[in-house]
Amino acid sequence: MNRKRFVKSNLCPELTDIPPLGLDSTTLARAFRHYYTNHLGRDKSCNLLHYAYEALALVVRDRLMERWKKTRYAYDDSDCKRAYYLSLEFLMGRSLGNSILNLGLDDEVAEAMNRICLDYEELADTEQDAGLGNGGLGRLAACFLDSCATLQLPVMGYGIRYEYGMFRQRIQDGFQIEEPDHWLGAENRWEIERPEYTQRIKFGGRSEFYADHDGTMRCRWVDSRDVLAFPYDVPIPGYRNGTVNTLRLWKARATADFDLGEFNAGDYPGSVAAKNEAEKITMVLYPNDASENGKDLRLRQQYFLASASLQDILERWQTINEGDLSDFAEKNCFQLNDTHPSCAVAELMRLLLDEHKFGWDEAWQVVSNTMAYTNHTLLPEALEKWPVRLFEQLLPRLLDIIYEINARFLKEVAARWPGDMERQRRMSIIEEGPEPMVRMAYLAIVGSFSVNGVAELHSKLLQEGLFRDFYEMWPEKFNNKTNGVTQRRWLSWCNKGLGSLISDSIGEEWVTDLGQLRQLKNLVDDQAFQKRWQEVKFDNKQRLATLVEAECGVLFNPDAMFDVQVKRIHEYKRQLLNILHVIHLYDRIKRGEAENWTARCVLIGGKAAPGYAMAKLIVKLINNVARVVNNDPEVGDKLKVAFLPNYRVSAMEVIAPGTDLSEQISTAGKEASGTGNMKFMMNGALTIGTLDGANIEIREEVGEENFFLFGLTAAEVAETRRHYDPHAIIEADENLSRVMHLLQSGHFCQFEAGIFDPIIGAIQNPFDPWLVAADFADYVKMHEIAAVAYRDKKNWTRMSILNTAGSGKFSTDRTMLEYNRDIWGLQKVPAHPVGEAKTDPARALNGTRDHE
Incomplete structure (x- = not known):
């Protein structure tokens, strides 16, 4: 493709001196009508909300564009250090x-939409969730990114523009059914094509020395x-500060659309084979890597992201700095979000060595001072390892570099611990064996100047367990950065009733300084405030009940306790323990033990990975139990159970405000942090x-009396595994024995004999790593305490207020400030005000290049 650069003389004042767009309701309404009628071609006969949503999205995007441009100019003018996520x-x-x-x-x-007889929140609800993530890591x-923009930190995100999300989950006969999530079926109004920054990515071939x-x-x-790698940019606006940062997403394209010779020869499939093969890289989020083809595709995705992003960053730097890379390490930092992008360590070495002619030591100095992991x-199995033979096939040059990195690293290990061959074996980036493997997490550690966990316990366990050898070698590299969430989306936007109540009571500063919520402690016993708090919660529970009825066909009573667990389905997160407790409650009701009962509505949601058979069987069990419980007239409204299909961000925006009791019941020592x-x-x-x-940190902030704690600690889990006897635990616990009897008798699978035998076997297995039986009794006991507490509405409301008041630590604003203080070292750079052009637009336009 041929993209001609603009030159300064081509830019007339009419192009550069554009007055700022109006923000008043009259101007917004006029702009909406323009896009609806002139751009989208709709008229008064069209009654589809989708087009009204698109018109409003274009109006809002225009206002983002102004601030996006001014942010980029401010970063360029300041010559600031930048971080890339x-x-x-x-x-x-x-x-x-x-x-x-x-x-x-x-x-x-x-107000603008009211003039046109539209509800803008209804329009917002028509938007499709962007299918660019799987769970907590992506959220x-x-x-x-939201916090970095709000803090005005020059941070740019890099990811993959998946055409299909992980999958759309549907439940059929209790089973999870995976369907394509074609979230890009309609045009995405929140992205801008940037073909001038297309990058070329290599696969296969061989290394040639000269x-x-x-x-x-x-x-x-x-x-x-x-x-x-074809880029699309997404604007990331900060909170009311004029800053709009960038998320750049890469789409894979073939170097040519099709082979005309093959087409003319009649080989129609062959003529487009290269195109199809290339585009497959970014077709689906996280392919199932249980098969060899899945491993191949996943490694391609990881290298594709790393190579395209690093080439883009180096090219931008060279354009601005006229090819000089001498102070690149001082002005750039790369944050690797988990092990997936760790190819970046070897890829940056390749680019510096092969493309920019650095010597090894010079290149390693840059890499090891810019990478952070x-x-x-x-979970050891989540620390990705790839077969050496797969690297040889796909990334031969990277494998050369990884071998050299490893050889030099092991030389350091040998110098530190002479003769300790076992330690060298443990720490080697290459895991020897019948199938030699590349340990990607080790590559990330060796190549990074910072290694952090995401909660205090998690970081401690990394240092004492998985990465102990590396911690002993480089203790200065390791640090903790406890995760957070952005209060803009997860309180101000998704819970407007509560946000307004808080702002009316303590002011609006909490939206950018969540620590201000501690002021709510002064209102915890204020009866009028409690009453308003209860009213807001009830409204939110009604909204959640409406969602559950629409998507699950189950009626939830807002007066009941809403007991919720929504997250990826995995054995360590122990949705199984949750449903065993539901069976216990059902059994109590059937036995007539419902005196002083606390009505409870249990909601579980989450996706099981397509290749994870046990997780999918747990989904089936939850749905089977729900069918039995919800259709038993003896149970009635005492207990309701629903599995929410296709759990997603927009669903969580309804679920979190409407929840009374949050289930965070993972086996101790297994959950890195959690953000739900x-x-x-x-x-x-x-x-x-x-x-x-x-x-652990949540309990510290809110107070142990406002947290329902149960179960073994991480240390006790390790000790229990040494002599774990689930059969003895089951036999000694009447409640668990009755639950297991109901499972084993086939009560929840009367026409599917034996279907849940693998689950029964897992619970009874003395090597069960999740220790479900061990924690059951304590879990039941704490639930009984929670049920009694819920019946005391005044005290429950008091505890609810204190939970919100104690959440100030868990803002990503705090997390990002810590990343910046300890790792990135960036300066805050305010955007130029809209209407003030301090940078000549030709500067940015001249930074583009031609592509053939």
């Missing part, structure tokens, strides 16, 4: 409402099968949970 997931949710909130246009847009990345003009041995990657898991726990707490839900992840 590399993540395979960005679970952005919907953009319209969040953009309106952050631009401060809520009232103006509402955390989205919260991070001597350059002065006799230095160099290497080049030849005979590769290339694809193009965040670990998000305590923070969203629930912020919205006034109480937590029942283990001492795991950020639960």
Whole structure:
């Protein structure tokens, strides 16, 4: 493609001196009518809300564009240090409402839409969730970007523009059915194509060594099968500060659309084969890597992201600095969001060595002073390892570099611990064995100057367990950055009733300084405030009940306790423990033990990975139990159970405000942090949970009397595993014995004999790593305490207020300030005011380049 650069003389004043767009309701309404009729071609006969949503999105996007440009100019003018957040997931949710909130246009847009007889919140609800993430990792990345823009930190996100999200989950006969999530079926109004920044990505081929003009041995990657990385930019607005940062998403394209020769010869499938093969890279979020093809595709995705992003950053730097890379390390930092982008360590070495002719030591100095690694898991199987043979096939030049990094690293290990061959084996980036593997997490640690966990316990367990050898070698690298969530989306936007009540009571500063919520402690015994708090919660529960009825066909009574667990389905998160407790409650009701009963509505939601058979079977069990419970007239409204299909960001925006009791019940020592726990707490839900992840810090902030703690600690879990006997535990616990009897008798699978035998076997397995039976009795006991507490409405409301008041620590604003203080070292850079052009627009336009 041929993109001609603009030159300064081409830019007339009419193009550069554009007056700022109006923000009043009259101007917004006029702009809406323009887009609806002239741009989208609709008229009064069209009654589809989708087009009204698109018109409003374009109006709002115009206002973002002004601030986006001014932000870029401010960063360029300041010559500031920048950070780049590399993540395979960005679970952005919907953009319209969040953009309106952050631009401060809520009232103006509402008034403008009222003039046209439209409800802007209804329009916002028609937007499709962006399918760019799987769960907490991607949502955390989205919260991070929001906070960086609000704090006016020059941080740019890099990700992949998946055409299909992970999958759309449907429930059929209790089973999870995966359907394509074609979230890009309609045009995405929140992205801008940037073809001038297209990058070429290499796969396959071989390494060829040669001597350059002065006799230095160099290497080049030849005979590769290339694809193009085509960029789309998404605006990330800060909260009412004029800053709009950028998320750049890459789409894979073939170097040519099709082979005309093959087409003319009649080989129609062959003529487009290269195109299809290339575009497959960014087709689906996180392919199932249980198969060899899945592993191949996932590694391609990871390298595609790393290579495209690093090439883009280096090219931008060279354009601005006229090819000089001498102080690149001083002005740039890369944050690797989990192990997925760790190819970046070797890829930056490749670019510096092969493309920019650095020496090894010079290149390593740049890499090891710019890379920073965040670990998000305590599960060893999640620390990705790729077969060496797969690297040889796909990324031969990177494998050369990884071998060299490892050889030099092991030399350091040997110098530190002479003769300790076992330690060298443990720490090697290459895991030897029948199938040699590349340990990607180790590559990230060796190549980074900072390694952080995401909760105090998680970071401690990394240092004492998974990464102990590395911590002993480089203790100065390791640090903790407890996660958070953005209060703009997770309180101000999604819980407007509570947000207004808080602002009326303590002012609006909490929206950018969540610590201000501690002032709510002064109102905890104020009866009028309590009454308003209860009214807001009841309204939110009615909204959630409406969602559950619409999507699950189950009627929830807002007067009942709403007991909720929504998160990815995984054995360590222990949805199984939750449903065992539901069976216990059902059994009590059937036995006539319903005196002084607390009515309870249990909501569970989340997706199981397509290849995770046990997780999918747990989904089936939840739905089978729900069918039995909900259709038993003896149970009635005492207990309702629903599984919410296709759990997503927009659903959580309804769920978190309407929840009374939040289930955070992972096996201690397994959850890195959790962020759902923070969203629930912020919205006034109480937590029942283990001492795991950020639960520990939540309990510290809110007070142990306002947290329902149960279960073994991480240390006790390790000790229990040494002599774990679930059969003895079951036999000694009458409640658990009765639950197991109902499972084993087939009560919940009367026409599907034996279907839940794998679950029964897992609970009874003495090697069950999740210790479900061990924690059951304590879990039941704490639920009984919570049920009694719920019946005391005044005290429950008091505890609810204290949970919100104690949530100030768990804002990503605090998290980002800590990342910046300890890792990035960026300066705050305010955007230029709209209407003030301090930078010549030709500067940015001249930074583009031609592509053939």
